[in-house]
Amino acid sequence: MELPVIDLSPILAVGPTDPQSEKLCEVVSRTLRETGALLVKDPRCSAEDNDRFIDMMERYFQQPPDFKRLQERPYLHYQVGVTPEGVEVPRSFVDPQMQKKLKAMPEEFQPATPRGPDPKWRYMWRVGPRPSDTRFQELNSEPVIPEGFPEWKETMDSWGYKMISAIEVVAEMAAIGFGLPRDAFTSLMKQGPHLLAPTGSDLSCYGQEGFVFAGYHYDLNFLTIHGKSRFPGLNIWLRRGQKVEVKVPVGCLLIQAGKQIEWLTGGECIAGMHEVVVTKRTVDAIKAAQDQNRSLWRVSSTLFAHIASDNVLKPLGHYVKSEYASQYPPIVAGEYVEQELSIINLRGKAGDGDNLEN
Ligand SMILES: [Fe+2]
Numbered sequence: 001m002e003l004p005v006i007d008l009s010p011i012l013a014v015g016p017t018d019p020q021s022e023k024l025c026e027v028v029s030r031t032l033r034e035t036g037a038l039l040v041k042d043p044r045c046s047a048e049d050n051d052r053f054i055d056m057m058e059r060y061f062q063q064p065p066d067f068k069r070l071q072e073r074p075y076l077h078y079q080v081g082v083t084p085e086g087v088e089v090p091r092s093f094v095d096p097q098m099q100k101k102l103k104a105m106p107e108e109f110q111p112a113t114p115r116g117p118d119p120k121w122r123y124m125w126r127v128g129p130r131p132s133d134t135r136f137q138e139l140n141s142e143p144v145i146p147e148g149f150p151e152w153k154e155t156m157d158s159w160g161y162k163m164i165s166a167i168e169v170v171a172e173m174a175a176i177g178f179g180l181p182r183d184a185f186t187s188l189m190k191q192g193p194h195l196l197a198p199t200g201s202d203l204s205c206y207g208q209e210g211f212v213f214a215g216y217h218y219d220l221n222f223l224t225i226h227g228k229s230r231f232p233g234l235n236i237w238l239r240r241g242q243k244v245e246v247k248v249p250v251g252c253l254l255i256q257a258g259k260q261i262e263w264l265t266g267g268e269c270i271a272g273m274h275e276v277v278v279t280k281r282t283v284d285a286i287k288a289a290q291d292q293n294r295s296l297w298r299v300s301s302t303l304f305a306h307i308a309s310d311n312v313l314k315p316l317g318h319y320v321k322s323e324y325a326s327q328y329p330p331i332v333a334g335e336y337v338e339q340e341l342s343i344i345n346l347r348g349k350a351g352d353g354d355n356l357e358n
Helices: 009-014 018-037 049-062 065-071 096-101 154-179 261-262 282-292 317-321 335-346
Strands: 005-007 035-039 079-083 121-126 199-202 211-216 224-225 234-237 244-246 251-258 276-277 297-300 304-305
Touching: 005 018, 005 065, 005 244, 009 018, 009 154, 018 154, 035 154, 049 121, 049 154, 049 199, 065 079, 154 224, 154 251, 154 304, 199 211, 261 335
Parallel strands: 005 035
Antiparallel strands: 035 251, 079 121, 121 199, 199 297, 211 276, 224 251, 224 304, 234 244, 234 276
């Protein structure tokens, strides 16, 4: 199954409330509902921007572990800087209920079984303003910039802001498509704890077919966005349970529904389950990269967009009367995030705690 690509250019020209945009808003909400994912093309986020970001992150992740560990802040629960491989744990590895559900799935759609924590590195970079008055003050930590990367701050901030701009347009379109006011989601996102959180996976060590980089999970934030990765490997599960390997066309962005949009729509749009594994197509891309002497680090240019921590998650507008609304009782977004993290939290053992996936 091919996901449709939504070109945002006409929407940026006339706005999502223009009568011409109505059909596209409907496609956005329907695709998110049926697949948990969406491909968009935003003229403000070019393939060159994505390349510039990935080039820098490849150069970073390729540094020796001792260098990267200088950017590690375990005492700040990895909220900023680098998280080494082997720290983040997929929910399917620690949640017996989820394991039971997976065993009941038809074999062809079952996810790969992770053998332990995810073998991927991650870098956390905060994007956008934070509230000065909040019950959920993030740790008062300076952003971490590795030595020898003078372009770091500009590259991270510019990619981060571009991704948030794309998410905001999609969030407005989705709100309209779901029959809510245009700013139903974006007004709740203001000053949210958005995080640019690219991952790096070393395919020169872990390039065997079937190897799991990110075990089956959902994202606990509102919407997640990525540019095209140089190595395929992302599988998503459609609402009806089929597993689909995602193909992101050049210059397009992939958006995935997280748990917070599920809450706000009373289960109309559920969080998309996904995993990252080495597939046949990944192996082909590894061979091509080797032939061309390119980096074998798989970088994902992920940004997690959040509902602001002090806002309440609850079914919005007409979704308050939806069939499943009682499964989504009001909860403050910051509390919800803490609750989710406590399930997969191995802080006592490994120092993990701020993995924004689940
Ligand atoms: Fe994820």
